[in-house]
Amino acid sequence: KLQEREEHIRESWVRAMEARLVREELEKCQKAEGVNHYENCKWLSEKYLTMLKDSQVR
Secondary structure, X not given: OHHHHHHHHHHHHHHHHHHHHHHHHXXXXXXXXXXXXXXXXXXXXXXXXXXXXXXXXX
C-alpha cells in the first residue's frame, strides 16, 4: 500500500513538472510573438490549461 501511494505521488509530480515545462514554453512563445501571441501560441495555452487540470498534486 505504501508503494502504491509513492507511485501515485511520483506520477502526480511528473504531470506537474510536465505542465511546468509547457508553461515555460508558453511564456517563451508569448515573448517571441509579441502582439500576435494570442493567435500563434493558442495551441500551447490550450494544452497548458488541459494539463493544469490533470496535473494537480494529490
